Amino acid sequence: MELFDNAINPDINLLPKDGIVNYYGKIFSTTEADNYKNIFLYHIEWKNDTAVIFGKLITTKRKVAWYGDQKFEYRYSNVARQALPWTDELLQLKNIIEEKTGETYNSCLMNLYHNGEEGVGWHSDGEPDLKEDGAIASLSFGAERKFVFKHKLSKEMVPILLEHGSLLVMKSATQRYWLHRLPPVKTIKDARVNLTFRTIVRESEN
Numbered sequence: 001m002e003l004f005d006n007a008i009n010p011d012i013n014l015l016p017k018d019g020i021v022n023y024y025g026k027i028f029s030t031t032e033a034d035n036y037k038n039i040f041l042y043h044i045e046w047k048n049d050t051a052v053i054f055g056k057l058i059t060t061k062r063k064v065a066w067y068g069d070q071k072f073e074y075r076y077s078n079v080a081r082q083a084l085p086w087t088d089e090l091l092q093l094k095n096i097i098e099e100k101t102g103e104t105y106n107s108c109l110m111n112l113y114h115n116g117e118e119g120v121g122w123h124s125d126g127e128p129d130l131k132e133d134g135a136i137a138s139l140s141f142g143a144e145r146k147f148v149f150k151h152k153l154s155k156e157m158v159p160i161l162l163e164h165g166s167l168l169v170m171k172s173a174t175q176r177y178w179l180h181r182l183p184p185v186k187t188i189k190d191a192r193v194n195l196t197f198r199t200i201v202r203e204s205e206n
């Protein structure tokens with residue numbers, strides 16, 4: 001048991017206003033988390049991510065993969081993607097976090113950061129295909145990384161350390177009022193795999 005373990009309480013809202021972020025800490029043992037990390041590193045169809053920025057198609061160093069209940073056509077940063085069917089491990093994790101968070105999810109966007117030089121810039125997950133104010137559950141495996149929220153108007157910052165085998169949930173108005181990012185840290189050499197479970201709806205259902 002680590003010194004600060006008892007300070008982690010998933011019922012505490014880490015945001016001071018305009019949204020809800022709950023950190024559950026490590027929900028898996030190191031052995032279980034190592035297993036998931038290795039399975040995902042080697043058995044996921046990772047692809048370089050592309051985005052349209054100022055009308056130009058760019059490719060990111062970070063890799064992504066998209067899984068879901070059905071063959072969702074999903075638009076993310078203006079690029080259309082298609083979800084692959086759930087793997088056994090992803091379905092297992094989906095069930096575990098649905099039980100823990102009391103929410104349901106129908107898709108998962110995965111990110112692979114090969115080392116600390118890779119990260120993701122300021123954004124919010126407010127694509128029109130996502131359920132409005134729906135919960136997003138984020139699982140982390142591998143290198144411990146800092147994750148930061150920034151309020152869109154007041155610019156307040158809230159940093160959180162995402163540990164190996166940990167669960168973070170963003171819900172309610174969070175995506176409307178807060179940006180988030182994973183800053184690059186050059187000294188980190190290990191890979192990190194992140195899974196964000198989400199709910200996709202057709203735009204007309206929102």
Ligand SMILES: O=C(O)CCC(=O)C(=O)O
Nearest residue numbers: 109111120125182194196
């Ligand atoms: O890697 C992370 O923890 C966050 C990734 C993220 O924000 C996203 O995929 O939208």
Ligand SMILES: [Fe+2]
Nearest residue numbers: 123124125180
């Ligand atoms: Fe995000």
